[in-house]
Amino acid sequence: MTMTGSRLLPQALRFLGRRKRVLLKLTGWSLLESAHTFLGGYGVAMALDRGFLAGRTGTGLAWLAVAALAVVIGGLATGGVFRGLADLVEPLRDGLVRRVVTRSLDEALAEPALAADSAVVSRLTNQTEIARDSFAGLVLVARSFVFTSVGALFGLAALSPALLVVVVPPLVTGLLLFLATLAPMAARQHDFLCADEALAAQFGSVAQGLRDVVACGAGAPMAARTHVLIEQEAKAARSLARWASARSLSLGVAGHLPVVLLLVAAPWLRRQGVTAGALLGALTYLTQALLPALHHLMSTLGAAGTRLLVVLGRLSRVPGPRLAVPSPAGTPERPAQAPAHPDVPRVELRAVTFAYGAAAQPVLRGLEVTIEPGEHLAVVGPSGIGKSTLTCLLAGLLEPDEGEVRLHGRPAHAQAGRGAAPSRLRVLIPQQAYVFTGSLYENLLYLCPDGAPRSAVEASSEAVGLGTLVHRLGGFDAQVEPAALSHGERQLIALARAHVSPAPLVILDEATCHLDPAAEARAEQAFAERPGTLIVVAHRISSARRADRILVLDGLTAACGSHQELIDRSPLYRDLVGRWHAEKN
Incomplete structure (x- = not known):
């Protein structure tokens, strides 16, 4: 400051x-x-x-x-x-x-x-x-x-002139005390503003990525990170309040003490020939002129001046x-042990019906699908047909009105935010990827509650195509400013984060929509080769054809099968393939 x-x-x-x-x-x-x-x-x-x-x-x-x-x-x-x-x-x-x-x-x-x-x-x-x-x-x-x-x-x-002997010393003393507090007061207020901005930025980024945070079970690390920022702002506010009390003291010395001294010294002043009218005039100067002027000066310099x-x-x-955001206590930044992958879950949708409101038409109606462990499923359909709703049901963010969504034989929503850490079981990457201000390494590891070796982080980054961005930023320890990244770069960070996470079920809700076809193919190939189940909301024919099976949603019924099977028996799928080819050409 x-x-x-x-x-x-x-x-x-x-x-x-x-x-x-x-x-x-x-x-x-x-x-x-x-x-x-x-x-x-x-x-x-x-x-x-x-x-x-x-x-x-x-x-x-x-x-x-x-x-x-x-x-x-x-x-x-x-x-x-x-x-x-x-x-x-x-x-x-x-x-x-x-x-x-x-x-x-x-x-x-x-x-x-x-x-x-x-x-x-x-x-x-x-x-x-x-x-x-x-x-x-x-x-x-x-x-x-x-x-x-x-x-x-x-x-x-x-x-x-005798009045000046009483009034001037406390007035000058209080002004000097106030001037002495200006520099530290300004520094503390600047610290508070920085802490407040950092906390606001954290809340904003968490709000944008709330779906991702909740679905992946990353609430605990994000809460710990936010708690650090809250504590920093509270510490800055306490320090600012202490200096504000010093400013109040200087106002008391410069503005109120002369009035008290004038009253106490009144007998002495009378002996010096000061008349009653002069005493009243002096009080008028102090209470009606100097004190209000002092109060306005100190308040304005202390607030408007810093602002x-x-x-x-x-x-x-x-x-x-910059306000550094330290890692929460107990969170290792470079752990030595790689996380162990749990068993790959079987995903079952049993007669699932869901609507946004009691009077609304169902987005999904009686959906029956089973996704075997290790399978690669693509979900396609027209815009607004319920693809993102389906990913929210799979991630446990929504609960079906009828039917069940089960992972490992247990309801998906029952595992969201309690019980076994959901980030060990599934990870959802939405279209608007969540990236927070911090180091690139912190961004990549925040879905690894037990950490991951640096070699695993480097391997996942290379696998999904993040290497060029790592080099441009200056390495994994470089600070990431989300606003300075393109949508595609943020998606690559989120994809590398999901790839290195221990989750055996990965759900990509158009998480590669801002990548070019070659980059998208590389990222999806990396997840296809990664142990576990992959569910992809596809927006290109190439993405759908890479899947083992394709689920077509049309709002009334659903069809599931291979690319050729759906070409033969799904008019909607044939129409979508035709549109994709037309857009490509």
Whole structure:
């Protein structure tokens, strides 16, 4: 955070240096604010000493009128300040927008694969508005404090120099204490923002891959990883709260302690010739001017100032420290023992009927299929016919309305999330592959509860065709940013993860749809040669023909058989094959 501030400070000074005319205009209106502050307390003191206490009611009322006039002057000054402020902050927003657009276009031309950056919308709208509002608030509050303090201190000196002896020391001490807390406070707030962003990114990635996480029984490792991030954010929040209490202490010393000392020292001040009206005027300066100005200054610098630095750092692409996500305690990163494959399950669908709602038409009706251990089954059918619903039933994410889905003779849904770890029995890779921020090695091993030797990870990566991406990223220990990967690259990571997992049943729900035909063939061949059962929702004729059997879903009945058998007896399958050939040609 300090580095970000040091880089942005010269830019801010250059920005202000080019707008001397606006700054002079703001200074002029601010001097009127000083006059307003000065007249407010001085008028009250004179109204008491020279008016009411002296028995001159008219004179007292006249001095109160002066104090009231000061309020009018303050209102005029505030209006002028806001007009001048607009001339200062609007160019800042315009410059930030131009910078964001220019950088985004340059990046789109330099890296076309990363051109679809959804964060640009946030930078153009929300973040530039935050920068403008925060900058305006800082200028407004800092300027107000300086000129209010000048007016108040001149007023105290005019009433009696002895008042400065009581007021100035705690005021200066509190301000120095507050300034000492700014750097660590900014650093703690930056840590908290980073932790909050990391936690939000984790929740977002888990939400996107929730189907995958639940189906594969990876809830425990994902919960452990998320718990680490929650603890980091809580630690950052506690540290931030401690420094916030220090800021409250500085406000008490600078703003409230002078009032207490003024009351305690009142007898001494009276002996020094300070009148009752001067004491009341001093209290007016402290409670009506200095204390509110101090409170606004500390609150704004502590919140808006940090927010402004963070947002300007984002808009200027000043890199901040990354938040490392350590592996949960007890999770080995490079275990030495390979996981053992359990027995391959027999998959049975017994008169399965399923509908999304009591009044909805069934998506699957009376489906009867048995998939033998080690078999390779392809599932085909028109879009929306129930192929993904079938994979969810097999993975135990859905429970049939009628009939049963059984793995190893037990209901599939009963094994989802409890009992024996489902990731040891089955793994589901959906069309939108789940990849999280972390090392590539962590991504590949998260379905291996007992770990896997590095040689097995390397072999699975090569088998499914991930080797090129591993080399491009810089090895298995390279950090993975999901947004920087293409859909096909994310699918390759998910496929390698499933390949190295101990699950003997692999379900690919169009998990190769973003790969070209050659890459798809290589990945499916790797799974066909891997021990276990393979169920593939196919979207190409080549993928279906590689299977031992093909299941055709048409919404009413289902047909299952080899490619040639279905060509002979399934009109829907013949139609699908014709469409695939037409798309290929």
